Amino acid sequence: MSATAQDASINFLNYDKSLKSWLFTKDHKRIGLMYLVAVSIAFLAGGILALLVRLELLGPGETIMGPDQYNQSFTLHAVLMVFAFIIPAVPAVFGNFVLPLQLGAKDVAFPKLNLASFYIYLIGVVIAMSALLVGRIDGGWTFYAPYSERVGDSILYVTTGVFVMGFSSILTGLNFIVTVHKMRAPGLTWNRLPLFVWSIYATAIVQVLATPVIGITMVLLFLERFLSIGIFDPALGGDPVLFQHFFWFYSHPAVYIMILPAFGIVSDLIGTFSRHRVSGYLFVALSSVAIAFLGFLVWGHHMFVSGQSATSSIVFSLLTYLIGIPTGVKVLNWVTTLYKGSISYKTPMLYALMFLFTFSIGGFTGVMVGVLGIDIHLHDTYFVVAHFHYVMMGGSVIAGLGALHYWWPKMTGRMYNERLGKIAATLVFFGFNLTFFPQFIMGSRGMPRRYYDYLPEFQQMHQLSTYGSWVLGVGLFMILGYLLMSLKTGKKAPSNPWGALTLEWTHTTPLPHPHNFTQTPVVVRGPYDYHLVPEMFENAAEDGSVKSVHDVSQPAS
Amino acid sequence: MGDQSTGWLPDPMSTFAGEVDTLFYFTLYVSTIIFVAVMAAMVYFGIRYRRRSETEVPEFVRESRILETTWVVVPTILVMIVFTWGFKVFVDLQTAPPDSYEITVRGAQWFWEFQYDTGVTSANELYVPVNRPIKLRMTGSDVLHSFFIPAFRVKMDVIPNRYTSVWFEAIEIGTYQVFCTEYCGTNHSAMLATVHVVSQEDFDAWMVAQDQDLPPAELGERLFRQYTCVVCHVDTSVGPNLAGIFGSERELTDGSTVIADEDYLLESIVNPSAKVSSGYGLQMPATFGTMSQKQLDGLIAYIKTL
Numbered sequence: 001m002s003a004t005a006q007d008a009s010i011n012f013l014n015y016d017k018s019l020k021s022w023l024f025t026k027d028h029k030r031i032g033l034m035y036l037v038a039v040s041i042a043f044l045a046g047g048i049l050a051l052l053v054r055l056e057l058l059g060p061g062e063t064i065m066g067p068d069q070y071n072q073s074f075t076l077h078a079v080l081m082v083f084a085f086i087i088p089a090v091p092a093v094f095g096n097f098v099l100p101l102q103l104g105a106k107d108v109a110f111p112k113l114n115l116a117s118f119y120i121y122l123i124g125v126v127i128a129m130s131a132l133l134v135g136r137i138d139g140g141w142t143f144y145a146p147y148s149e150r151v152g153d154s155i156l157y158v159t160t161g162v163f164v165m166g167f168s169s170i171l172t173g174l175n176f177i178v179t180v181h182k183m184r185a186p187g188l189t190w191n192r193l194p195l196f197v198w199s200i201y202a203t204a205i206v207q208v209l210a211t212p213v214i215g216i217t218m219v220l221l222f223l224e225r226f227l228s229i230g231i232f233d234p235a236l237g238g239d240p241v242l243f244q245h246f247f248w249f250y251s252h253p254a255v256y257i258m259i260l261p262a263f264g265i266v267s268d269l270i271g272t273f274s275r276h277r278v279s280g281y282l283f284v285a286l287s288s289v290a291i292a293f294l295g296f297l298v299w300g301h302h303m304f305v306s307g308q309s310a311t312s313s314i315v316f317s318l319l320t321y322l323i324g325i326p327t328g329v330k331v332l333n334w335v336t337t338l339y340k341g342s343i344s345y346k347t348p349m350l351y352a353l354m355f356l357f358t359f360s361i362g363g364f365t366g367v368m369v370g371v372l373g374i375d376i377h378l379h380d381t382y383f384v385v386a387h388f389h390y391v392m393m394g395g396s397v398i399a400g401l402g403a404l405h406y407w408w409p410k411m412t413g414r415m416y417n418e419r420l421g422k423i424a425a426t427l428v429f430f431g432f433n434l435t436f437f438p439q440f441i442m443g444s445r446g447m448p449r450r451y452y453d454y455l456p457e458f459q460q461m462h463q464l465s466t467y468g469s470w471v472l473g474v475g476l477f478m479i480l481g482y483l484l485m486s487l488k489t490g491k492k493a494p495s496n497p498w499g500a501l502t503l504e505w506t507h508t509t510p511l512p513h514p515h516n517f518t519q520t521p522v523v524v525r526g527p528y529d530y531h532l533v534p535e536m537f538e539n540a541a542e543d544g545s546v547k548s549v550h551d552v553s554q555p556a557s
Numbered sequence: 558m559g560d561q562s563t564g565w566l567p568d569p570m571s572t573f574a575g576e577v578d579t580l581f582y583f584t585l586y587v588s589t590i591i592f593v594a595v596m597a598a599m600v601y602f603g604i605r606y607r608r609r610s611e612t613e614v615p616e617f618v619r620e621s622r623i624l625e626t627t628w629v630v631v632p633t634i635l636v637m638i639v640f641t642w643g644f645k646v647f648v649d650l651q652t653a654p655p656d657s658y659e660i661t662v663r664g665a666q667w668f669w670e671f672q673y674d675t676g677v678t679s680a681n682e683l684y685v686p687v688n689r690p691i692k693l694r695m696t697g698s699d700v701l702h703s704f705f706i707p708a709f710r711v712k713m714d715v716i717p718n719r720y721t722s723v724w725f726e727a728i729e730i731g732t733y734q735v736f737c738t739e740y741c742g743t744n745h746s747a748m749l750a751t752v753h754v755v756s757q758e759d760f761d762a763w764m765v766a767q768d769q770d771l772p773p774a775e776l777g778e779r780l781f782r783q784y785t786c787v788v789c790h791v792d793t794s795v796g797p798n799l800a801g802i803f804g805s806e807r808e809l810t811d812g813s814t815v816i817a818d819e820d821y822l823l824e825s826i827v828n829p830s831a832k833v834s835s836g837y838g839l840q841m842p843a844t845f846g847t848m849s850q851k852q853l854d855g856l857i858a859y860i861k862t863l
C-alpha cells in the first residue's frame with residue numbers, strides 16, 4: 001500500500017474546510033454533495049407544499065386556503081419537484097458523486113464545466129422562484145398555452161428559469177457522456193460497466209438531445225409575448241395544440257431522465273444485497289439505451305383527447321407499448337436476480353424491493369392509460385395523478401432514497417442508524433401507498449385533477465389520501481433527522497459496509513484527496529461477479545462489511 | 558345524480574360505456590394477476606434465499622434463454638391484444654352516427670353554454686333525449702377546457718378558434734355530472750354542468766318552455782345560478798356580495814367612487830376590468846360580454862332585487 005496512515009485521515013471532506021474551498025471546488029464529489037444539499041432544499045419546499053395541498057383537500061370547499069392560493073400551491077409544488085428536484089436529483093447528485101468512482105476515474109472529463117453546471121442550475125432556480133416576487137406562478141407545471149400566457153409576466157420568469165436549468169442539464173449530460181467514453185479504468189470494458197453507469201449514460205443522451213426542445217419552446221413563448229406573433233395563442237391566430245406537442249416532445253423524454261437513473265440504482269442495489277450477478281445484465285444495460293431513444297417517439301400519448309388526429313393517437317399508443325415491454329422485462333430481471341442469491345435486508349435493499357412494488361404498479365397503470373379507449377376516460381383525472389406519482393415518487397424518489405442510504409457512508413464517512421432507517425422505510429412505504437392508491441380509485445370514478453373543490457362522493461378517498469400524506473411526511477422527516485444526526489454521532493463507516501464489488505467500494509477508502517484512487521485500478525471482472533471472489537467474504541464482519549478489500553481487487557496476474 | 562359507482566368505475570350509462578368498461582377490467586385484472594405473481598415470486602425468493610451467514614457467497618446462476626424469451630413474447634402478445642381492442646373502442650368513440658342530434662357547446666371561464674338547433678341556449682344544464690345519438694360540437698372562448706362526462710366515458714378538449722366533438726347515446730333517464738378537466742384558472746373546479754337525460758316528450762316540452770318569456774328578474778335569477786355568478790358572489794368571497802348594491806356608493810381600486818346604477822352594473826358584467834371594486838382582484842372573467850341584451854337585462858333586474 002502506498003497510502004500511509006497519515007494520508008488516510010485526510011479525505012475530500014476535511015482537507016480544507018473553508019466555505020471558499022467548497023464553493024470553488026472542482027471535485028466531482030464535493031459538487032455532488034452541493035447538488036445534494038440544493039435538491040434536498042427543493043424537495044423539502046416542494047414537499048411542504050404537497051402537504052398543504054393535501055390538507056386543503058381534506059374536505060370539500062375551503063379548508064385552509066382559497067382557490068387562487070390552492071392553484072398556485074400545486075403549480076409551485078410541481079415546478080419545484082419536476083424542474084428543481086427530480087430532473088437534477090439523481091443524475092446530478094449520484095451521477096456526479098458515483099460515476100467517476102465507478103469508472104475508476106480521477107474526476108469527470110470536464111471538472112470546471114461541472115462546477116459551471118451547478119451554478120447555472122442555481123441561477124435557473126433563483127430566476128424561476130423570483131416569479132413569486134413579481135406575481136403568481138399559476139397554470140400547472142405544463143404551462144399549457146394560452147392559459148399560461150394570461151397569467152402575466154411572472155410566468156416568463158419561470159420559463160426563463162426552466163430554460164436556464166436546461167443548460168445545466170445539457171452540460172451535465174455532455175460531461176457524463178465524455179467521461180464514460182474516455183475515462184474508464186483499464187480493463188473496464190463496456191460489458192463490465194456497473195448498471196448504474198449504463199443508466200446514467202442513457203440518461204445523459206436524453207439530457208443532451210431533448211433539453212434543447214424545451215429551450216426552444218420557452219423562447220417561442222417569449223417571442224409570442226413580446227412580438228405578438230401568433231404561435232400558440234389562438235387569440236393571435238396561434239395553435240395551442242402545437243404548444244402541447246413541443247412541451248411533451250421534451251417532457252416525455254424528461255420522464256426518462258427521471259426514471260432511467262433509478263433503474264441503474266436498483267440494479268446496483270439488488271446485485272449488491274443479493275450478492276448475485278444481475279440477471280440479464282446485457283438486456284438491462286442495452287434496453288436503457290434503447291428506451292432513451294424510443295422515448296423520443298411517444299410524446300403524443302399525453303394528448304389523446306387534445307384534438308390531435310386520430311391516426312397520430314393510434315401510432316403513439318402503439319409505440320408506447322413498445323417502450324413498455326423492455327421496462328417490464330427489467331422488473332422480471334431484478335426479481336430473478338434474487339433467485340438463489342444471498343439476500344440481506346439493509347435499508348437500501350428495502351428501498352430497492354419497495355421500488356419493485358411501487359414502480360410495477362406505476363408501470364401497469366401506465367399501460368392502462370396508454371390504451372386509447374380507456375385513456376379517454378382516465379385522462380386528466382386523479383388516476384393519472386396517481387400513476388405518475390407511482391412512477392416518479394414510487395420509482396425515482398424511492399430508488400433515490402435507496403441510493404442515498406447506500407452511498408451515504410461513502411459520501412459522509414458515517415453510518416446512519418440502521419434501525420431508524422428501517423422504521424422510516426416502513427413509514428414511507430405505507431404512507432406512500434395510502435396517499436396515492438385511493439387516487440386511482442377516485443380517478444377512475446371521475447375525479448378530475450387540479451381541482452380545488454370536489455363533490456361530496458369523493459371525500460372519503462381524499463381523506464385517506466391526506467392521512468397517507470401525513471404518514472409519508474413523518475417518514476421523510478425522520479430520514480432527514482437521522483441522516484443529519486449521523487453526521488455528528490454516526491459510527492465511522494467501514495470501507496465496504498455492504499460487501500459491494502464496484503470500484504467506489506473496493507478501491508478507495510477512505511476517499512482520499514486530491515485524487516480518487518491512490519493507484520489506477522485495473523478491472524478484471526464484472527461489477528457483480530461475486531462468484532469469482534468468494535475469498536473476499538471469508539472474513540466478512542457481523543454487519544456484512546468486508547475488510548480486506550485490496551487483496552482481492554488487484555489484478556489476478 | 559345517476560353517477561353511482563359500485564366498483565372502480567361509475568355505472569355505465571351510454572351505449573359504448575359498457576365496452577370501455579370490459580376493456581378496463583380486462584386490463585386491470587390481467588395486470589393484477591401478473592403483478593401478484595411477480596410480487597409473490599419476489600417475496601418467496603426473499604424469504605427462501607435470505608442471507609444466512611455473512612461469509613456466504615451464492616453460486617452463479619446461468620440465465621435461461623427459454624425463460625427470457627417467454628417473458629418477452631407473452632407480454633408482447635397481451636399488449637397487442639389490449640392495443641387492438643383499445644383501438645377498436647377508440648374508433649367507436651370517434652365516429653358519431655350520421656343521424657346524431659347536434660348541440661353546440663361553448664366552454665368559457667367558468668361555465669358551459671349549450672345551444673340547440675332551435676336557437677335555445679342554456680348554461681350548465683344540458684338536456685338530451687334518451688336513446689338518441691347526440692353529437693356535441695365544441696369550441697372555447699378563452700383558454701383550453703375539457704368536456705368530461707364520466708358516466709358516458711367521454712372526454713374531449715375544448716379549444717378556442719376550433720371545433721372538436723364528442724358523441725354519446727345515453728341509455729337511461731337521469732342526471733349526470735359534467736366536469737371541466739383541463740386546468741383553466743380560479744374556478745376550474747366549479748366549472749361543472751349537469752346532463753339531464755329525459756324522454757323525447759320531456760325534451761320537446763323543455764324546449765318549448767325555454768322559448769317562453771320569463772319576467773326579467775326571474776330569468777336573471779336563473780342565469781345568475783347557471784352562469785356560476787353564485788360561485789364567486791355568494792358561495793365564496795372571491796367577489797363582493799351583491800346584496801343591496803344597486804344605488805349604493807362603490808369605492809374603486811383607484812380611490813374614486815361611483816354610484817352603482819344600471820349602467821355601472823352593466824359595465825361591471827360586460828367589462829369587469831373597467832372599474833374594479835377596492836379590495837377585490839381581477840378574477841371576474843370577461844366572458845359574460847357575449848350574453849344577449851335580454852339576458853343582461855334579466856341579470857340587472859335580478860341584482861336590483863337583492
Ligand SMILES: [Cu+2]
Nearest residue numbers: 702737741748
Ligand atoms: Cu375549464
